[in-house]
Amino acid sequence: MDIRNFKVACSNCNLKELCMPVGLSFQDIEKIDQLVETRKKVKKGDHLFHNGQKFNALYAIRTGVFKTVISSEDGREQVTGFQMAGEVMGLDGIATDTHTCDAIALEDAEICLMPFDKLEQIAHEVNALQHHVYKIMSREIVNEHNIMMLLGSMKAEEKLAAFILNISQRMKSRGFSASEINLRMSREEIGSYLGLKIETVSRTFSKLEDDGIIKINNKSLSIMDMPRLQKLISSRRDC
Amino acid sequence: MDIRNFKVACSNCNLKELCMPVGLSFQDIEKIDQLVETRKKVKKGDHLFHNGQKFNALYAIRTGVFKTVISSEDGREQVTGFQMAGEVMGLDGIATDTHTCDAIALEDAEICLMPFDKLEQIAHEVNALQHHVYKIMSREIVNEHNIMMLLGSMKAEEKLAAFILNISQRMKSRGFSASEINLRMSREEIGSYLGLKIETVSRTFSKLEDDGIIKINNKSLSIMDMPRLQKLISSRRDC
DNA sequence: CGCCGCATTGACGTTCGTCAAGTCTAGTGG
């Protein structure tokens, strides 16, 4: 891991719409620019932080994709999410001042390190930032409710359709193609995230391909029939 | 729903260890006492708030048990949690200024209403409260990660064991018996929460009873063999 | 070239969902 100790201005960042509150005064923007004190590169496969590690900063992703994983004593592992540019990691660490999951880069990545005490201090001076932090955390909670719905009440095909659509939307909102997607995670990681075994993930991909809804070749995924994909998760068979 | 418009002092509340930050100065405590402006009674089966309703307050439970439920357009429902005294509801509403789930009382209950703008204002003046709100939200995120693990990688028996132990611990930390529990939720609600059908919940309860680990009669649950119950969720069969 | 990790595919078994019948309980009204 290569650490560069140079300042990065959030006001110049092309991701600020994703990360930062909008409609700030010039003064406020100046303050927020002090928030990110270092940028950090993380190589594919490397940890950004570990379960059990002392918490002292949040991390905003500039480039690259991460996964977060929790593990129990008995060796069970669960991927709790895939994070991409503009998203914030480490919120779970605030509760106990200790990170409760591992964050691992799925490709070479670059993140902005925001020391939490500094964030609290600036948030104290800039109400809009304060409110923004609440919103980010709340969004995470809402998001996880949706994953609970997915894990608790969907079948394999529905789960995978929801997963693909979710990735697709997030790529689109970042200016990438919504239908030509380069998956960064393995089948096993997808399976862990969706509560499925790797074979089921593979089989379900194959089925969606046979049905002409997607094309998948290793990690490159094309959505061929978006409407039918959406139908898979919004139509229940029971009346 | 019966609304009483009288002030309640958090400093006098016997739940303050659960709700509020500790180690405050006298001045800070005075400020925080202004936070809860109304107490509200909610009858069994009534909604505290609805999905889609405008968000403007958080709710701390004084007495009673609630469930929170999200539902998708296609009629799927998922219980996202059961909340008891000292726990805070409504955090999901901050993100979009709209509640994204229903909160329903499982028994007659009493809650403290904390207007969110007021909370933000007082939090601005009292740093410890500020930090405490972060902690509460972070705790919620960590908690939901654990539920994801449960939903994603556990079998029915393990899920139910984890559920019982979770309830047991929370009862204990509130001064109730850890082994003699009065469940407030139906089998169907438990099933929805755990990603199981009602019949599976019932069967699994019966199996745990046959094994001598619990006794269950309708809604009254006794834990007969705590160690074995704990073993169910911490021992994996694979090496 | 050969190895290794990842992915796919098939055959089979287990778990859990589905359907259906029957029991128990609490609440209601006579």
Add this chain to the structure above:
DNA sequence: CCACTAGACTTGACGAACGTCAATGCGGCG
């Protein structure tokens, strides 16, 4: 107080969905 009913719970029989095990394919890399 009892009878009646609706809703919640239990139990059994069966089948579908998914996990497990195993064989095979495929692409990347030393």
